[in-house]
Structures are given as C-alpha cells and as structure tokens.
Amino acid sequence: MSRESHAPLQLELPPEVIDRLRLRAEATGVRIEQLAEEALRRELADGRRHNTVYVSAPVNALLEGIYQEDTTVGAIRQRGDFGLGTFNQLDGEMVVLDGRVFQLKSDGRAYAVDDEERTPFACVTFFSADSSERIERPLDYAGLNDLLPRMLPSLNMLYAIRIQGHFDYVRTRSVPRQESYRPLVEVAREQPEFEFHDLRGTLAGFWTPEFMSQITVPGYHLHFLTDALDSGGHLLECRTCDVEIAIQHVPSLELGLPVTLDYLTAEFTRNAEEDLEEAER
Ligand SMILES: [Zn+2]
Known part of the structure; x- marks a missing residue:
C-alpha cells in the first residue's frame, strides 16, 4: 500500500x-x-472476526446469588451489539439491540443505560444474520420451539436469534432488585410478570447447548423489547403474527471470569441445574 x-x-x-x-x-x-x-x-474489522459469544461471568455465580460484579456496560458494548443479561443487584433484565443497552426494570418499563452501569451476567455478540425466514402464520412459544431447531444446522453450536415483527401476545417477567446471596431461584419465584397484546417488538437472545449449562443459560433464552423501546422483559410466552426470524451461527465462546472477592471465594460445588431450569423458564 x-x-x-x-x-x-x-x-x-x-x-x-x-x-x-x-x-x-x-x-x-x-x-x-x-x-x-x-x-x-x-x-x-466487522463481520466474522467478531463471531464469538461473550459471556461476562459463568451463570453459576448468578445462581448462587453473586449479583455484583465489576464488568461495565461499556465493556459489554465493546464485546457485542446484541444480546441479553442483567444488572448489578439483579436490577432488571438487560437487552442489547443494535448496540443500545436497555434495562427492563421490575416496573415493566425500559430505561436507557449508561456505560458506567455494571453487570454480574451478560451474554453478547456482534449480530450478523446467516439465515432468516419470514413467518406469517401465528406461532405460540411451543410452536416457535418446534420451528427454531429446524433453522439450526446443529444443536451443538451457539446461535444468536433475533425475532422481529408483529406479536399477537407476549408475556415477560423482570427480576426485582435484590441484595446479594439470595439464590436466584428464590428471587425468580416472586418476579413480576407483564403481558403485551397486538404490538411490534423484537426478541433477542441465544440458543445454547445443554452441556454449557454451568456457563450460560441452556436452550432458548430470549428477552423482549417493544419497537417503542419502552418495555419488555425475559420471555415466558408469546404468540407471533408476522415475524422475521434471523439466525447467526456462532462457532466460539469467550468467557469472562470475575476477580471480585465474592466470585473468587464462592464454592460452585452444588449442582445448580434444577435452579437454572426453574429460574430461567
Ligand atoms: Zn433472561
């Protein structure tokens, strides 16, 4: 040159x-x-070089009630423009769309987030669809769970999933702010839920193979944000009207290991898989 x-x-x-x-x-x-x-x-460089899912801390730590880490939202945004997570003190659900980070608090509203905010768990990637399909027929969550695996070449891979369009119905939850050390499964039992009818929005999240369940939430994990950017939450149930489903295959995972005292001294000897199943479904 x-x-x-x-x-x-x-x-x-x-x-x-x-x-x-x-x-x-x-x-x-x-x-x-x-x-x-x-x-x-x-x-x-854009594109394939960034084709990694970044998980800021093992989800096991969250399950044991470690709700405070030093990872900033700014650091998360450097690792991806798309994804989900939560905030320190478990203060709401995180959704990251097109590089913007939103906090879906337990009042059901979405708030813009400063780069200085911190997260104990976030999972992001730079989104770039490998395939997409428009689905104009109504699909409930079970129907979606049937359809999605057919769009995924192998369930042993990580996938970023973006479902955007018109929803007939969406039910979400958001976690209320907590003190540390209260196991996630207990918190999740009293989470507020929200229902939405006939609106446009986006589901953002991932498919993760079952064998990664100590690291991140296995199976489908999706967070919802309305097109108006004013509310959403962790997806519990939905019925689509007309949506575009975009899938990105992600062949690698980068895992952050926190260096806080809480994390360094925690004992992850318990099998927390049942907690994860209850807390995240
Ligand atoms: Zn979630």
Missing part, C-alpha cells in the same frame, strides 16, 4: 503502549506506524 494514500493522524498514547509498540517494532522489523495500522484494522 503506498504511503501517499495515507492521511496523518496524531495520537497521544500511554507510555506503556508506546513501549510495547517499540519492542514489537524492534522484534519484528515492522515500522511502528504499520503495526498501529494493522492493530486498528483488526480491531475495527
């Missing part, structure tokens, strides 16, 4: 970054400018 086609950009970088650039340049014989250009290209 000719240098003439380049434009100048002046940057101020921390000394340790400059030191590492220098060391790399010395070790490889590649100019610092070129190293910086390549690093930027890699970071900014």
Whole structure:
C-alpha cells in the first residue's frame, strides 16, 4: 500500500503502549506506524472476526446469588451489539439491540443505560444474520420451539436469534432488585410478570447447548423489547403474527471470569441445574 494514500493522524498514547509498540517494532522489523495500522484494522474489522459469544461471568455465580460484579456496560458494548443479561443487584433484565443497552426494570418499563452501569451476567455478540425466514402464520412459544431447531444446522453450536415483527401476545417477567446471596431461584419465584397484546417488538437472545449449562443459560433464552423501546422483559410466552426470524451461527465462546472477592471465594460445588431450569423458564 503506498504511503501517499495515507492521511496523518496524531495520537497521544500511554507510555506503556508506546513501549510495547517499540519492542514489537524492534522484534519484528515492522515500522511502528504499520503495526498501529494493522492493530486498528483488526480491531475495527466487522463481520466474522467478531463471531464469538461473550459471556461476562459463568451463570453459576448468578445462581448462587453473586449479583455484583465489576464488568461495565461499556465493556459489554465493546464485546457485542446484541444480546441479553442483567444488572448489578439483579436490577432488571438487560437487552442489547443494535448496540443500545436497555434495562427492563421490575416496573415493566425500559430505561436507557449508561456505560458506567455494571453487570454480574451478560451474554453478547456482534449480530450478523446467516439465515432468516419470514413467518406469517401465528406461532405460540411451543410452536416457535418446534420451528427454531429446524433453522439450526446443529444443536451443538451457539446461535444468536433475533425475532422481529408483529406479536399477537407476549408475556415477560423482570427480576426485582435484590441484595446479594439470595439464590436466584428464590428471587425468580416472586418476579413480576407483564403481558403485551397486538404490538411490534423484537426478541433477542441465544440458543445454547445443554452441556454449557454451568456457563450460560441452556436452550432458548430470549428477552423482549417493544419497537417503542419502552418495555419488555425475559420471555415466558408469546404468540407471533408476522415475524422475521434471523439466525447467526456462532462457532466460539469467550468467557469472562470475575476477580471480585465474592466470585473468587464462592464454592460452585452444588449442582445448580434444577435452579437454572426453574429460574430461567
Ligand atoms: Zn433472561
């Protein structure tokens, strides 16, 4: 590539970054400018490079009542523009759509979220559909559960699933703010539920193979957000009218391991699978 086609950009970088650039340049014989250009290209590249599901912490920690971690929403947005999760103190359901993060609180309303907010569990990817299908006939949640596996080439893979359009009925729940150490399964027993009729919205979430159940929620896990961006929640039941189902195959998983004292000293010896089944269904 000719240098003439380049434009100048002046940057101020921390000394340790400059030191590492220098060391790399010395070790490889590649100019610092070129190293910086390549690093930027890699970071900014869209598409397949980002084809990873990022889980910020094992879901097991959430099941044991560890509701406070240091992962910021800003850090989550760097790992994906699509997905779901919750917030510190279990303060509502998270939905991430087109890079925007919403908090669906226990009053049923959706709130915009600052990058400084924190999450004990989030699961995101950069969404880019590999296949999509328009479904104009009514489908209830059971019907959807029948149809979706036929759109997934193998149930041993991770899939991001985006279902957008007109819904006849949607029932969701949102978790109420909690103190830590109260097991999720207890909290989930008193979660407020919400019903929506005849409206447009989006379901965002994932298919996760059963064998990953210690890491993230297995099976289908979907969160709903209205097109008006004003309410939603964790999906419990729905009936579609006319929706577009878009699927992304995700061949890899990146798992964050928190370094909070709570996490580091927790004992994950209990088999929490039954709790997960009850809390997330
Ligand atoms: Zn959920």
